[in-house]
Structures are given as structure tokens and as C-alpha cells.
Amino acid sequence: MKDGFRQSMAWLHTWSGLLVGWVLFAVFLTGTAAYLRPEISHWMRPEIAAATPGPRDAEVAVAAMQALAPNSPSWFISLPEPRDTSIRVFWRDPTAEGRGFRSAVLDAATGQPVAARDTLGGEFFYRFHFQLHYMSAFWGRWIVSICTMFMLVAIVSGIITHRRIFADFFTFRPAKGQRSWLDGHNLCAVLALPYHLMITYTGLVIFMLMTMPWGIERAYPNQRGAFNAEVFGNAPPRRPLGQPAPLVPIAPLVEQARQQWQGGALGRLQVSNPNDASATIQLIRDDAERLSYNPQSMTFSGATGALLSTRGEGGPAAETRGVMYGLHIGRFAGPLLRGLFVLAGLAGTVMVATGCVLWAVKQRQQAAKKGQPGFGTRLAEHLNVATIAGLPFAMAAFFWANRLLPQDMAQRGAWEVHVFFLAWGFCALHPLLRPRRQAWVEQFALGAAAFALLPVLNLLLTQRHLGASLVAGDWVRFWFDLGLLGCAAVLGFLAWKVARHPATASRTRVAAVPRPARATS
Amino acid sequence: MARPGAANASATQGKRPWPGAEARRVAAIVLRVLGGVGGGYGIAALSTMLLSTSLPMPKAEAVLTASMASFAIFAGAIVWAFAARSVARAWLGLAIPAALLALALLIPGWGA
Numbered sequence: 001m002k003d004g005f006r007q008s009m010a011w012l013h014t015w016s017g018l019l020v021g022w023v024l025f026a027v028f029l030t031g032t033a034a035y036l037r038p039e040i041s042h043w044m045r046p047e048i049a050a051a052t053p054g055p056r057d058a059e060v061a062v063a064a065m066q067a068l069a070p071n072s073p074s075w076f077i078s079l080p081e082p083r084d085t086s087i088r089v090f091w092r093d094p095t096a097e098g099r100g101f102r103s104a105v106l107d108a109a110t111g112q113p114v115a116a117r118d119t120l121g122g123e124f125f126y127r128f129h130f131q132l133h134y135m136s137a138f139w140g141r142w143i144v145s146i147c148t149m150f151m152l153v154a155i156v157s158g159i160i161t162h163r164r165i166f167a168d169f170f171t172f173r174p175a176k177g178q179r180s181w182l183d184g185h186n187l188c189a190v191l192a193l194p195y196h197l198m199i200t201y202t203g204l205v206i207f208m209l210m211t212m213p214w215g216i217e218r219a220y221p222n223q224r225g226a227f228n229a230e231v232f233g234n235a236p237p238r239r240p241l242g243q244p245a246p247l248v249p250i251a252p253l254v255e256q257a258r259q260q261w262q263g264g265a266l267g268r269l270q271v272s273n274p275n276d277a278s279a280t281i282q283l284i285r286d287d288a289e290r291l292s293y294n295p296q297s298m299t300f301s302g303a304t305g306a307l308l309s310t311r312g313e314g315g316p317a318a319e320t321r322g323v324m325y326g327l328h329i330g331r332f333a334g335p336l337l338r339g340l341f342v343l344a345g346l347a348g349t350v351m352v353a354t355g356c357v358l359w360a361v362k363q364r365q366q367a368a369k370k371g372q373p374g375f376g377t378r379l380a381e382h383l384n385v386a387t388i389a390g391l392p393f394a395m396a397a398f399f400w401a402n403r404l405l406p407q408d409m410a411q412r413g414a415w416e417v418h419v420f421f422l423a424w425g426f427c428a429l430h431p432l433l434r435p436r437r438q439a440w441v442e443q444f445a446l447g448a449a450a451f452a453l454l455p456v457l458n459l460l461l462t463q464r465h466l467g468a469s470l471v472a473g474d475w476v477r478f479w480f481d482l483g484l485l486g487c488a489a490v491l492g493f494l495a496w497k498v499a500r501h502p503a504t505a506s507r508t509r510v511a512a513v514p515r516p517a518r519a520t521s
Numbered sequence: 522m523a524r525p526g527a528a529n530a531s532a533t534q535g536k537r538p539w540p541g542a543e544a545r546r547v548a549a550i551v552l553r554v555l556g557g558v559g560g561g562y563g564i565a566a567l568s569t570m571l572l573s574t575s576l577p578m579p580k581a582e583a584v585l586t587a588s589m590a591s592f593a594i595f596a597g598a599i600v601w602a603f604a605a606r607s608v609a610r611a612w613l614g615l616a617i618p619a620a621l622l623a624l625a626l627l628i629p630g631w632g633a
Contacts, residue, residue, distance in 0.1 A: 012600070012603045216584055318582065
């Protein structure tokens with residue numbers, strides 16, 4: 001019975017992985033890019049010089065908001081930090097249409113709005129990896145959550161299937177066809193197994209109150225607000241009183257918070273009803289300082305400066321959730337650990353990719369004995385090219401659009417995203433017109449060229465090219481440009497590897513046919 | 522390729538499958554998928570409801586703990602749905618825990 005069990009788990013592993021493999025690949029790759037969200041945003045706004053966070057940032061930001069939006073009901077201010085050195089502000093504009101949010105990027109030294117190009121920056125990859133695009137956030141999050149559940153099942157059944165977990169660490173037999181794909185798949189899966197389990201489970205936990213709301217329904221029937229207040233400390237908003245009262249100076253409050261957090265840095269602040277007697281100022285600790293993503297905060301009266309409430313550590317379960325959240329987004333990680341997170345994320349990406357390819361290779365081998373491969377096999381092969389080779393090219397196209405679209409174009413930020421999907425759409429059609437192996441080679445090569453030329457484009461179009469970054473000590477842009485060249489090298493290597501692969505789908509057939517045709521379809 | 526449903530496995534490989542056997546194999550897979558996904562989510566939801574009001578900790582903490590554990594329970598139920606020797610055993614193994622959880626939810630004092 002033991003083998004029957006292992007066989008059904010192998011079946012479960014294959015199908016739970018394959019059915020959503022292409023979505024998972026995109027989620028893994030863009031999610032890995034999201035670890036570099038501030039760096040990507042910094043690179044995509046070449047107008048903004050790198051600055052150093054100073055002690056007066058909060059004062060500068062509040063003074064700037066007094067000038068920008070004194071009548072707004074709420075301000076949200078993100079202060080500079082080493083990874084993102086500008087002040088970013090959002091506020092609600094009572095005169096605007098719709099939800100009425102405005103945003104600006106401020107110079108940390110002067111508080112003046114920076115005329116940066118309109119772009120989503122790294123925010124796009126971050127949002128795409130959990131809610132996709134061109135659909136409501138609600139449906140996108142549900143789709144990604146369901147795919148993540150498939151991933152969890154694929155991991156669990158994969159662990160059961162592979163009994164030789166430890167031996168797989170040291171097993172790689174290159175250039176052996178299907179064997180090598182299996183070894184590569186196992187190697188990526190096993191090396192970073194704790195990471196894969198962690199990132200999958202914590203991903204589910206982040207949206208658990210949406211996908212598994214039944215505990216709240218049962219324990220807090222029709223009182224979701226009460227639950228949120230208890231767990232997340234979201235106090236109900238205060239109504240403006242209509243009595244003008246100037247905001248108290250921010251510096252003493254910041255000092256008080258620093259003492260409360262034993263020297264911890266202020267990350268964000270949120271001001272409600274500024275310049276009204278009901279004003280509140282909430283100071284939120286920088287989330288890069290703690291593993292747990294359960295923001296610590298202090299709320300003060302904006303009119304008197306009196307401390308209204310403090311939010312510190314939650315209960316054990318709330319902290320567990322916070323740690324899971326924090327582990328997933330990895331904001332706590334310093335440069336070295338973040339590098340490891342990126343590598344582990346790439347291992348996950350390769351694991352999904354090799355899994356999808358392995359399935360197609362196996363099907364082709366079986367088909368070689370019987371005759372023509374079926375529609376399912378050809379569809380999987382098509383999707384493999386369009387996703388695995390197409391997505392990196394689309395990401396490069398997104399960066400190209402950031403540099404090439406006219407500065408004053410309407411909806412410029414949205415068009416950068418449209419270009420991303422146009423490029424990806426091209427990659428989805430291209431394999432229809434080309435022989436299978438050529439499609440792989442061409443798309444990888446196209447991606448390599450697109451990444452390799454980005455630093456050149458940067459040199460021609462901006463003041464922030466590789467040399468200038470080196471001289472200015474702007475290490476984020478410096479390493480980013482080198483990282484783009486690294487992406488080009490990896491994609492170029494893949495293109496070269498596929499191109500010189502000794503042809504045809506099945507090695508058994510190579511032996512039988514003396515001179516295999518180069519192109520196969 | 523390995524497939525669940527040992528009773529029909531012999532008909533799947535090599536020679537042309539007997540049409541009735543193929544239909545039964547597909548039906549068995551569909552039933553396991555329905556049981557694992559639908560039944561598994563049901564068990565996870567019921568256990569979350571029960572634990573949210575019965576764990577010995579503050580209410581909000583219990584809700585969070587139960588919700589965080591639910592995905593492990595869900596995954597376990599899916600694995601069971603495909604690991605069980607027959608479709609009937611798979612469904613029985615899902616129906617009994619679901620019924621017990623639902624009964625426990627009816628006990629006054631554990632409900633909210």
C-alpha cells in the first residue's frame with residue numbers, strides 16, 4: 001500500500017503544480033522583484049537624487065503638508081529611510097472626485113514636491129504579485145490565494161513523493177535530458193525548502209481574514225469593526241469639530257516616541273483632521289526595525305499634544321501573525337539577508353519553471369513512442385515559453401517604457417504597465433509563429449538584449465548612469481544597473497544553452513535518427 | 522504517470538482503455554477533487570469556527586490562531602482525499618470529521 005500512497009501523491013504533486021504553475025511562476029518572479037521595491041522605485045525616478053535621512057524629516061514633512069493640503073481630512077506621510085530617501089505623502093483631497101487621494105514625492109531637504117516622472121515603480125511588481133492587474137483587487141487576491149493553496153498542496157505532496165530529501169542536496173546529473181530537469185527541480189525545491197514552505201504559508205496567512213473569515217463570523221457576528229479595533233488597533237475615525245486649532249509642534253512628540261521605542265526610528269505618520277480641535281497625530285515605528293509586522297504606534301492629540309493611546313506588542317497569536325507577515329515581506333532584512341531572500345525567491349521561480357518544463361519533456365517522450373503529442377502537451381509547451389521566457393522580457397519592457405515614454409504623457413504611469421502587458425502579449429503569440437525551440441531561444445535572447453541595453457539607455461537619456469552613480473556614491477542605482485546586466489547575462493546564458501542543446505525532444509529518438517533536423521515543431 | 526484510483530489503474534496504460542473504465546477513472550478523480558477542495562474547505566472553515574470560540578485564550582487571539590491553523594487542516598484534508606484507497610473511504614474520512622465539527626458547534630457554551 002505504501003507505493004500506492006506515494007504514487008497518488010506524485011499524481012497530486014504533478015497536477016496541483018501544473019494547473020497553476022504559470023500563475024505561480026509569475027507570482028514568484030514578480031514577488032522576488034518586490035523585495036527590491038524601494039530600489040526599483042528609486043531607479044525608476046531618475047529625477048530624485050539620493051539623500052540621507054535626517055533628524056528633522058518629520059518637521060519638514062509636516063510643514064510641507066501644511067502648505068500643500070491644510071484642509072485635507074487626512075495626511076499619510078512616509079519618512080525617508082536608507083533604502084528610500086525621499087518623503088512620500090498621500091492625502092485625501094475633499095474637493096477631488098472619486099476616492100480623492102492625491103500623492104506627491106517631497107525632497108527630504110527642502111520639503112518641496114519633486115517633479116518626478118509619473119510611474120508606479122517597484123509598486124507595480126509588488127501589487128501584481130498578490131492581486132494581478134486589469135481586475136479588481138478583490139478577485140485578483142482571491143485568484144492568487146487559490147493558486148497559493150495549490151502551491152501548498154504541491155509542496156506537501158512533493159515532500160511525500162521525494163523520499164531522498166537529503167541525498168537530493170548532492171544530486172545533479174547535467175545534460176541527461178529528463179533526469180537533469182528532475183534533478184534541477186529537486187535541487188531548487190530542496191535547497192530552499194524551508195523558504196518555499198514559509199513563503200507559501202505566510203502568503204495564505206496574509207489574506208486569511210478574506211479567504212477564511214469564518215472564525216470572525218462565529219466569534220464576532222456582525223462586529224468585524226470590533227475585531228479590527230481589538231487586533232489592529234484601528235480606532236474609529238473622529239469627526240471634525242469645526243473649531244480651528246493649530247497643530248502642536250511635531251518634534252517633541254517624535255522625541256517621546258523615540259524614548260518609548262528605546263531609540264527606535266519613526267517610519268510613518270498619519271494626521272487626521274489637521275488644524276481642527278479634534279486632530280490626531282499617529283506616529284508609527286519604522287517596520288524595517290522589527291521582524292514582526294505588527295506596527296507599534298503612539299497616537300497624540302493634534303491640538304494639545306496629549307498622548308491618547310499606545311499600541312505595542314500584541315498577544316502571542318497576534319505577534320505570530322505579525323511575524324509571519326514580516327517574514328513574508330522581508331522588510332526587516334539587512335542587505336545580506338535580503339540577498340538571500342532574493343536568491344531563495346529565484347530558487348522558487350526556477351523550481352516552478354523546471355516543474356512545468358519537466359512535465360512537458362516527459363509528455364513528449366511518451367508521445368514519441370506513440371505518435372504525435374496531444375493538444376495538452378503542446379499547450380503546456382506554448383505556455384512554458386510565453387511565461388518562463390516571456391515574463392522576464394516583459395519586465396525589461398516595463399523599464400524601457402519608464403525611460404522612453406514622454407514625460408508629460410497623460411496616464412504615463414498606467415501606460416508603463418500597458419507596455420509591460422503588450423510585451424508579454426507579444427510573447428504569448430510569438431510561439432504560434434515559430435518552431436518550439438526557436439521560440440525559446442528568441443525570447444530569451446530578446447530578454448537578454450533588452451536588459452543589457454537598459455544601462456546604455458540610462459546613459460543616453462538620464463543624468464543617472466552607471467558612471468554618474470559611482471561618482472555620486474548612489475549605490476542603489478549603481479548596483480541596480482549592474483543587476484540589470486546580471487539579468488541580461490542569465491537570460492543570454494539560457495538562450496545560448498537552449499540554442500546549442502543537441503536538438504529534438506527525446507534522446508531515444510536522437511539515437512534512431514542519424515541527422516536530426518535543427519528545427520522541431 | 523501514477524494516478525489515484527488503484528481499482529482502475531490497469532486500464533489506463535498502453536492498450537486502448539475500455540471506455541467504461543476510462544469514464545469511471547475520470548469520475549473517481551472528479552469525486553476526489555470535489556471532496557478534497559469542497560470538503561477540505563468545509564472542514565477548515567468548521568474547525569476555524571469551533572476553535573475561535575473554544576480555545577482557552579482571549580477571543581481575538583483564538584480567532585487568529587484558528588484562522589492561521591486552518592490552511593494546514595485544509596492541506597491535510599486534500600492530501601487525505603487523494604491518499605485514501607477508494608473514493609468511498611476518501612469521502613467517509615471527510616464526512617465524519619465534518620459532521621463531528623458541526624455537532625460540536627451546536628453545543629451551547631462553545632458557540633458565541
